[in-house]
C-alpha cells in the first residue's frame with residue numbers, strides 16, 4: 584500500500600539504493616542546487632509530497648510552487664519522478680491531482696510545467712491528464728547539446744469560474760442596456 588505524505592528535509596537524503604534510476608533522476612535534480620530545493624520546501628511545503636510504501640521505501644515524489652501575479656497566478660510543477668518499478672500504477676496521476684487541488688485552493692488560474700521535448704512518456708502522461716502545449720522554449724535545458732522544452736498548461740476550475748462570473752456580468756450589463 585502506498586501513502587502520500589508531506590516531503591521532509593530528510594527525504595532529500597533517504598532514497599533507496601535499489602532505486603538506482605530514481606536516485607539518478609533525483610541526483611540530477613539535486614545537483615541543480617540542494618539549497619535551492621530546500622528553500623522551495625521551506626516556502627511551499629504543501630507542494631512537496633512523497634509516495635511511500637508501508638515498508639518506508641520512497642516510490643515517487645513531486646515538488647512544486649505557486650507563482651505569478653494577477654491572471655498569471657498559477658501552480659507550477661518543479662519536479663515529478665516515480666521509481667521505475669512503481670510506474671504505470673497511477674502514482675504520478677495522484678501526485679499531480681494533489682498539486683492541482685492545492686493550486687485550486689490557492690485560487691490559481693492554471694498549473695504549468697516544463698518538459699523535455701524528447702520525453703514522450705511524460706508528454707503523453709500530461710496530455711492524458713488534460714495538459715496542452717502552451718509554447719516551446721528553445722534550449723531551455725542546458726547540456727550537450729541543449730534541449731528545447733514544451734511548456735504545458737492545464738486551466739483550473741478557478742479560471743473557468745472567473746470566466747463564467749465575468750460572462751454573467753457582461754450578459755447582465757448587456758441586458759440592462761436593452
Ligand SMILES: CC(C)(COP(=O)(O)OP(=O)(O)OC[C@H]1O[C@@H](n2cnc3c(N)ncnc32)[C@H](O)[C@@H]1OP(=O)(O)O)[C@@H](O)C(=O)NCCC(=O)NCCS
Pocket residue numbers: 608663664665666669670671672673674675676677696697698699702704705707708709711
Ligand atoms: C512520467 C512518469 C512521472 C509517469 O509516472 P507514472 O506513475 O508511471 O504515471 P501514471 O501511472 O500515473 O500514468 C498516468 C497515465 O500516463 C500515461 N503513461 C504513463 N506512463 C506511460 C508509459 N510508459 N507509456 C505510455 N503511457 C504512459 C498513461 O496514460 C497512464 O494512464 P494508464 O496507466 O491508466 O494508461 C514516470 O514515468 C517517471 O518518473 N519518469 C521519469 C521522470 C520524468 O520524466 N518526470 C517528468 C518530467 S517533467
